[in-house]
Amino acid sequence: MTNDWSEGLDGPQREAVEHGDGPLIVAAGAGTGKTRVLTARVARLLDAGVPPERILLLTFTRRAAASMTSRAAALCSDPQAAQRIAGGTFHAVAHRVVAEYAQHLGLRDVTVLDPDDVIDLLDLLRDEHGLDGTQRRLPTTRAIADICSRAVNTGTPARAVIADQFGWALDSADQIVELLRHYAARKRERGLLDLDDLLVAWRALVRDPGVGARLRARWDWVLVDEYQDVNQLQVDIVHGLAPDGTGLTVVGDDAQAIYGFRGASAGHLLTLADSFPGSRLVTLQRNFRSTQPILDLANEARPGDLPIRLLADRAARGERPGLVVCENGDDEARTVADRILAAHTDGLPLREQAVLMRTGSHSALLEVELKVRNIPFVKFGGIGYLETAHVRDLLASFRVVLNPADEVSWYRLLGRHRGIGKVHARSLARMLADGGTERAAEAVAEAPARARTGLQGTLTLLGSVDAATAVPAIVDACHGAVDPLLRQHYPDWQRRVTDVDGVARAAAQHADLRAFVGEQAIDPVDLAGDWAKDPHLDEDWVTLSTIHSAKGLEWGAVHLIRGCDGALPSDMALGSDDGLAEEQRLFYVALTRARDTLDVYVPARLPTHPTSFNARFIMTKPSRFLAPEARALMDETDTRASRGEVPAQGAEAPPAVARVRLDEFDDLFA
């Protein structure tokens, strides 16, 4: 009998999908169907009668979790069942588990701190540790947060992290470590968990004899996607849930490990077989996505230890990838836009085209170009927390209602009041975190005179509801409280108001506000995508994405911009071999997103700073990842040559034909 889930699988894929309950490792190249294998395996388990609740599917993004669940649903005979599997990102599942077993951890409430809250909390505390002042170079709060996260994610003492990676901060090591101790104590006291704590807490629960046994009994099947990107905490959790590997499936590609900066290591994928001697290793090399010329380039550029060479399943040969040398960033933007439109005219919808980049700021000029030409686009990744600050302000108001001890959220909200500076915000936050809105009158009295009316208004509204109030009423009160603050605070409020209204609407429909708030802290990048209004739609748009956010996705045509040294590899990564290796894996991820056409753009001249008006210009070189062997697999074009403008070697020749005329004053002197 053929089932939907088994249809079209090739031999090795089928072997993986039909494998029994021994530990299974699928180590595979890009586009070889890892995701397909995982979803088919889930569907097979469901069709074999495994209750959905007994399957745990761990992914790296919320988007991946949602799409895998719906793909599994489409493949199995009972689509409803697939919706009931336990699935989500490590952090989202950790949040649910921790909330469920909060009392075992001595927590009354679980409030999740997003990375920006962490900065706020460290900011609140740092002056008590001699880390303020201008006498010497002090680490920024962001650097301190980074030290903390690296220590936790790699299980390395903070002092060693400072010595190894933040040598310039060694003089302040004592104060930093003290501050981090204080930070940990304050979180515990107030029931606050940052994203790393969620994993630490989950691991502690798995290791606890009582709770651990229950968690193990709950899931017979644990499937993990993108295992090359797990860190030690996640490895410990997975091992804790499946100590002898029974029911465990992991899939991954060591050449696509791109989260080393978060303490992840592809080594975990490569050594997993050693931890489970009876495990089955399935390697997938047949690529169902791209044409062979694209794969030839990908194989050439492929880093990593697994000996994988991708072979196209598709019969059609296809075009060779292009290397497009442009004059500068502006020329690159115009060329990309030209090519997008040309492909569109040839019948390729905009949705089938993506522009990928190392860093969000690389598309600044292109975004202007697309707007001018009315080409609709959406942008994923690289959305700074700053850009969603207004959304987080509203979330902070929800959080103080749900957990009045949440000092960080008080601090944030207080800072939005006109007339309240950091010092007052700090002391008032402490007061309100200790006594909630019951201390409103006292707080108002202590606030600077010109902030009193505003603060009174905020606290009255927030005090009119509490955690037990119905969700829509809480949302209403909070929305009412923050709306006037944000209007005053953000000069570009017009642009932000729809986001805030949208979040308020989404929150009001949620039965569990606490879960809603937790989710937003955990997966903030999707936040902007999810709440963004449809891009100035038509129903067709180009995707602009950082390579990190493009992982796991594919398009008919991929335009990789800024394919030059300094951008890809990023010059920030040039200082270490590990950093450089990670950049190469990013490059590989970018190349392997393309199905039919792939173009790498290299602007020959770029400013030293992407957005500064005063930057100098420097000559660039094509990315070092495009070695001569790789370039031999590409068709090179030079936009300057097509206009007869190629400068002599190293010289800056003026273009033969000016695009903008400068002779309008000539008449004055006729």
Ligand SMILES: Nc1ncnc2c1ncn2[C@@H]1O[C@H](COP(=O)(O)OP(=O)(O)OP(=O)(O)O)[C@@H](O)[C@H]1O
């Ligand atoms: N057996 C198959 N027959 C036809 N198409 C397939 C098969 N397996 C996978 N595909 C298709 O190949 C493409 C890549 O599959 P999938 O996304 O599962 O690969 P992946 O290994 O997860 O990729 P990556 O690691 O690059 O994100 C998808 O379009 C998928 O539908």
